Amino acid sequence: MRRLGVGALTILLGAGVASSEDLFEMKKVTEGVWAAIARPLPVINCNAAVIVLEDGVMVVDTHSKPSAARALMAQIRTITDKPVKWVVNTHFHWDHYQGNQAYVGAWPAGTEIIASHATREAIESRGIPRVKHEIVTVPPQLERLRAERARATAEAERQRLDDEIGARSAYLAELRSMQVTLPSLTFEKSLVLYRGARSVHVLWLGKGHTDGDVVVYLPQDKVIVTGDLLHGWMPYMADGYPYDWIRTLEAASALDFDTVIAGHGDVMRGKERFALWARYFRDLLREAGEAYARGDTLAEARQKVAAALRPTYGPAFGSRFDESIDGNVNKAFRVVGGVME
Ligand SMILES: [Zn+2]
Known part of the structure; x- marks a missing residue:
């Protein structure tokens, strides 16, 4: 996801410290498999999957900050007393790995952090610069928000800005003290954990949302954990x-x-939804290709491609279509044309 995707969300950390139950809704998917669905709080967190195995627990993804990972750890302790022995980072984006640090030393047996080779490399080469970039760019964003707050007259708007300022300030403080924690166990294409009747397949199936995305597949349970290779929102395509x-x-x-x-x-x-996303990418790339072939500028392509796709994909993606389509056309146009601008 894009960084700091807090938008106009009005739910708040600023009003007080959230209890652990406030960050994730734990949904039991099948015996021993839970989906920790992130509540829509700023600064956004990804979901996690929690898989309880014979001798320990696997958690898939660690959210945008160590405090969020610690909140999930507290919730995990209410469903099992087994230690978290394995953490998977599905890809290198901030909202899926920046909580890694919370797991280090949390259980005496230790926790292995698993990712594809490509994801570990990407955290080192791109994740770390992005963290540093945020540490220098969030303070001026906060200044702008505070200036906006000083001008705001409506009470609801002031409250929204207070909440956003509170959440971003807390996030900045966490970033400044965060130790970026790299995966400790990497693999190229597949890593399989066999535990009694249950096996866990961590699979790199090809490039997609990033170069290193993995899915976690539980064949006996018929469950797949997809990271951002596929999700309930609109695809984010920058990487x-x-x-x-x-x-x-x-x-x-x-x-x-x-x-x-x-x-x-x-x-x-x-x-x-897999078929929907594949169809969407095909249609987006075809329309972007036709725009490029016509000699459209990027601005013209954004307008025409969005208009061509909206009748089909507006209903399918809801309000997220209009939030994300420009970025997706930018990406498709550049990929099709092999151009930077
Ligand atoms: Zn994400």
Whole structure:
């Protein structure tokens, strides 16, 4: 997800310290498998999957900050007394790995942080500069918000800005003290954990949302955990590989599962959303290709491609369509044309 995607959300950390139950709604998917669905609080967190195995627990993804990971750890302790032995980072984006630090030393047996080689490299090469970038760019954002707060006259607007300022200030403080914690165990294509009747397959199926996305697949439970390769919102494509993404979605969709725990949004059933995203990418790339072939400028392409896709994908993606379509057209146009601008 884009950084600091707090938008106009009005729910708040600023009003007080959230209790652990406030950050995630724990939904039991099947015996020993839970979806921790992130509540829509600023600064956003990803969902997690919590998989209780014979001798320990696996958690998939660690949210945007160590305090969020600690909040989930407190919730996990209410469902099992087993230690978290494995954490998976599905990809290198801030809202999926910045909580890693919370797991280090939390249980005496230790916690292995698992990712693809590509994701570990991406955290080192791109994740760390992005954290540093935020540490220098959040303070001026806060100044702008405070100036806006000083001008605001409506009570609801003042409250919203207070909440946003509170949440971003707390996030900045966490970033400044955060030790970026890299994955400790990496693999190229697949890593399988066998535990009694249950096996856990951590699979790199190809490039997609990033170069290193993995899915976590539980064949006996028919559950897949997808990170942001597929989720309940609109695809975020800035670090994506759209042509590969279609094939990777098809490879994931070919696995035998009924339940999808995605990086954002609610638990999903079935495979329809995989087909929707693949169709969307095909249509987006085709329309962007036609715009590029006509000699459209990027601005013209944004307008025309959005107009062509809106009748089909506006209803499918809801309000997120208009929030995300410009960024997606920018990406598709540049990929199709092989251009920077
Ligand atoms: Zn995300």
